[in-house]
Amino acid sequence: MRAALRAFLTLWLLFAGAAFARAETIVFTDVNVVPMDRERVIARTTVIVTDGQITSIGIKAKLPAGTPVVDGKRAWLVPGLADMHNHVTSRDDLSLLLANGVTTMLNMGEATNAFNGRTRIAVNRGEVPGPYVFTAFVVDGDPQYGHFVVRTPDEARAIVRLAKANGYSFMKVYTNLSAEAFAALADEAKRQGIGVVGHNVKAVGLAKQLAAGQAMVAHVEEFFYGFFPEPPADDQNAPPADARIAEAIALVKAHDAFVTSDLFNYRTIAAQFGKPEVVKAYLAAPEARYLSPADRLAWAGSGYQKKAVDLSRRVAFEARFVKAMADADVQLIAGGDAPTIPGQVPGFALHEEIDAMLSAGLTPWQALSAATRTPGAFIAKTVPGAAKFGVIAPGYRADLLLVAENPLEKPATLRAPLGVMAHGRWYDRAALDAMLAEVSARRAAP
Known part of the structure; x- marks a missing residue:
């Protein structure tokens, strides 16, 4: 009662x-x-x-x-804020976003059918409180990460058409997609008017992906894996030389592409490698009271805390890289990985990302642009007919x-x-x- x-x-x-x-x-x-x-x-x-x-x-x-x-x-x-990389699928998490001033979001993969086909529509009609929702359908070349698998060009073309028919605005490419499947997917996406976003595809590389029309790189750290030279064999977590930053910026600007600044996300991951006490601290933070029971369990059992890895130099490099991109007018958009990464609570995590950009030396104008006007420009470029926002x-x-x-x-x-x-x-x-x-x-x- x-x-x-x-x-x-x-x-x-x-x-x-x-x-x-x-x-x-x-x-x-x-x-x-x-x-x-x-x-x-x-x-x-x-x-x-x-x-x-x-x-x-x-x-x-x-x-x-x-x-x-x-x-x-x-x-x-x-303007209301935009979280352009999350994995929110519940109405409660939509409320958390809205209560934090987030009025636009992009679910970057693994949205449930009910969320994409029912909740998204209801929210976008104004029938359920929450930000305006865009969704991406994620595909990979093998089931290692649990994503939908496509292996042939025909399968890649078919999945683009299926995703569009089901209301997805983007195709998200993942690490192990084959070069042939990626090429077919990118070509079909152009035909269907659906944007391509996502990770570095090992068989292709970011330079070729952007040339083929990929509109957005989903994490800054994807440049470690798909553009910068391999680190030394005896120091696998060494950062690239700062002198190579200009080449990465030139590549992105040549293709008028967007990059998701996820400084807080990467820093949060780095902080918990091999440190269960850090994850316990995340679970004890005031914002953690808003987590779902399933997310609390997932955080507690996260694999990051089971293996010690020192990413501190890469974290520092990434901050310098994002600052250089901002100063060169690269189109940065703000996002993270809430709530799938321990330490990231929907809504609150976007403010942490803004703070991380400020800590990296971005001006308030640059940081706020990444959470308002630039996401609006990104959607205007990649989603035909979408209403204008961000200004x-x-x-x-x-x-x-x-x-x-x-x-x-x-x-x-x-x-x-x-x-x-x-x-x-x-x-x-x-x-x-x-x-x-x-x-x-x-x-x-x-």
Whole structure:
């Protein structure tokens, strides 16, 4: 009885807090807009949203009586954040993302059929709270990593068509795909208008993959395996020479490709190799109370802690590499591997990635671009017909984040949004807190 009452009260708080959840038009007044089209601020202005789309900035139109108004009180309005590499498949994890200001996500493989075919559609229609969802279908050349296997060009072409028919926006290529299968997959993807993303394919290499049309490299560290020279036999975890960074940057820019900055992900993996006490610390962290029981068990049994490996020099190199890419205007997008990697809780992990980019020397503008405008550019290039997002401008999706301070000066403000808009719904702080409380209560229950 108490559990049922608690669930009822939590739901009541959630929808009571989201005061303007289904309004057709919502007006934001007295907000400082950080539009992210370029590095600037539009001070103390008005933003009007209609049917989930931004319709005007700075125009005080006459609106019908009773039109919902959010008084910004000089707070800062920025585009919603994008997590472009996760493995979220549950409604609770979608709530965690939204409560952290994430309004767009890309599931990078192994989404369940129910998530891709039912939950994704419901969320993208605005029927279920969560960020706008894109999904990638992952394929490999053998079952070593548990992914869907294709071995021949005919199988590769067929799986592209099947993935498109089932609503996937991307094909994710994995390590052991054959060169012949990759070539067929890349060619069929062009024909079908579906993007190719993913890892280094050992039989091909990143240079040939990008030349064949792969739009995005899913981890910065894939350059260790598919572009930089092999390390010495007696020092397999040695980093590449910094002098080779310029060659990698030239390759990416030549093909107008995107790279996922996963500094926090790689650093988190490196920290736990051979160190079960580190994984225990991850499980004891405050954010871990939001983990599902299955994820808690998976973290506790992770194989990383069973083998000692020193990746510290590669972690340091990767930070220098990402900084160099940012300064060279490589198209970086933010992501990680939550919740599959111990230490990465959905939503919270994206803020850790932003912090990792800042620690690597990126400016707040560069780091925030990787979580807003550049993901929007990536989707615009790779998903035909997708609605525009990532910038506050008329005609763009009204994915919005209201924060207390200027994120271009104090990026930490992004961790505590005053409110979030997604799918035309406004969730104030009370509603976001209720989301978190509901997830915590449900996942703490026996």
